[in-house]
Amino acid sequence: MALTQSRPKRKLSGKRYKDYRKKKLFELGRTPSLTKVDNKEKVRSVRVMGRNYKRKLLRVVFANVLDSSTGKYSKTKIKTVLESPANVYYVRRNILVKGTIIDTELGKAKVTSRPGQEGIVNAVLIK
Numbered sequence: 001m002a003l004t005q006s007r008p009k010r011k012l013s014g015k016r017y018k019d020y021r022k023k024k025l026f027e028l029g030r031t032p033s034l035t036k037v038d039n040k041e042k043v044r045s046v047r048v049m050g051r052n053y054k055r056k057l058l059r060v061v062f063a064n065v066l067d068s069s070t071g072k073y074s075k076t077k078i079k080t081v082l083e084s085p086a087n088v089y090y091v092r093r094n095i096l097v098k099g100t101i102i103d104t105e106l107g108k109a110k111v112t113s114r115p116g117q118e119g120i121v122n123a124v125l126i127k
Contacts, residue, residue, distance in 0.1 A: 003029035025049070033116035035060055037078050037094040037102075043119055055119025060096065063121040065109050078121070079103040096121060 006027040010016055026049060033044075038059035045053050065076050083101040084090035090097065100111045102123060109123035 003031065005029045033058055034093075035096045035115040035121075037061075037081060037096065054117060056117070057115040057119045057121070060115060060121050063102065063104060063109065063111070063123045065104055065106055065123045065125055067106070067125050069127075074106065076104045076106050079105070082108065101126070 002023060004023050004027050006023065007017065030046070033056040035057045036059050039061065040059060041057075041061050042059040044056045044058055046056055048054050061077060062075050063078050064073050066073050080103050081091050081094045081096065081100055082103050084095065084097060085099040086097045087095075090100070096102070096111055096115050098111055098114045102109050102111060104123070106125060108126040110126055111121060111123045113120055113122040115121050
């Protein structure tokens with residue numbers, strides 16, 4: 001059965017909605033890519049609506065870190081994941097999502113991009 005991002009099968013009261021049509025392609029959902037910190041980078045291209053492509057980052061080594069005091073970006077190596085807003089267990093598994101706090105060679109940084117959707121890791125240095 002396909003993953004869908006359409007309305008749920010049940011209302012807030014618990015009553016079922018009546019089915020009036022099949023699932024549509026534009027409601028299609030996919031399993032999350034769960035980008036991991038690793039020694040080698042791995043990217044997968046996925047075709048999406050409108051014949052466009054998304055780059056899903058599966059494994060990552062480096063992050064583009066912004067130092068807000070100087071206003072300069074630098075490509076630095078990611079050491080480990082320190083905190084994750086999405087799931088407590090993502091820290092243990094070194095999985096990156098938006099808002100994750102990572103430990104880099106420059107110090108702590110917060111991920112501002114969506115690695116599984118955009119194919120890149122951008123972060124801002126935390127003082």
